[in-house]
Amino acid sequence: MSGTSPEAVVKDQYKPCPACGEGIRLTALKCRICGEDLVAYAEKLDAATEKTFFHGHPAILPGVGHFAWVVLTLGLAWLGYFYRSRSVTYIITSHRIVVETGLLSKRRRNLELYRVDDLELDRPFLQRLLGCGTVILHSSDRDQPILALRGVEDADLLFEKLRDCAKSERSRAGIKTLTEA
Numbered sequence: 001m002s003g004t005s006p007e008a009v010v011k012d013q014y015k016p017c018p019a020c021g022e023g024i025r026l027t028a029l030k031c032r033i034c035g036e037d038l039v040a041y042a043e044k045l046d047a048a049t050e051k052t053f054f055h056g057h058p059a060i061l062p063g064v065g066h067f068a069w070v071v072l073t074l075g076l077a078w079l080g081y082f083y084r085s086r087s088v089t090y091i092i093t094s095h096r097i098v099v100e101t102g103l104l105s106k107r108r109r110n111l112e113l114y115r116v117d118d119l120e121l122d123r124p125f126l127q128r129l130l131g132c133g134t135v136i137l138h139s140s141d142r143d144q145p146i147l148a149l150r151g152v153e154d155a156d157l158l159f160e161k162l163r164d165c166a167k168s169e170r171s172r173a174g175i176k177t178l179t180e181a
């Protein structure tokens with residue numbers, strides 16, 4: 001039983017190529033039949049799958065000023081802020097941003113990420129203490145060229161994700177230029 005090291009066993013195993021379906025080595029990085037780069041192919045598939053990053057409302061009290069008003073009005077302002085927060089729903093995915101406004105009659109707006117030209121992150125020091133921030137998107141969308149996602153938690157993380165996704169969505173859509181942020 002010589003020559004059957006674990007490496008040799010793996011080398012002799014085959015899998016179907018995800019692009020053409022022909023049998024190729026388990027360890028192959030490139031398909032010997034169709035020539036597909038398997039790493040690039042997996043990345044393409046991953047980018048094509050829509051993932052939801054956030055589905056919910058903006059923070060009720062996104063800033064320290066809001067806290068101050070709640071204290072000053074003995075809690076009354078909180079009701080107003082609560083109502084305002086609940087009347088907005090953000091659905092943020094790797095492909096698009098949907099903003100629903102209104103509690104009873106809802107208005108739905110949709111921004112495809114491939115239309116996003118530039119992103120800004122607004123995190124004033126006091127908002128940062130509360131873990132909130134605003135992500136501002138500049139896009140070629142005619143109805144809303146500027147969309148601000150206000151009072152979102154982990155705003156810097158969301159900003160990074162949206163920047164990466166806007167870039168890959170643009171290349172998927174065949175648009176080359178994106179202002180480097």
Ligand SMILES: [Zn+2]
Pocket residue numbers: 017018019020021022031032033034035036
């Ligand atoms: Zn193949």
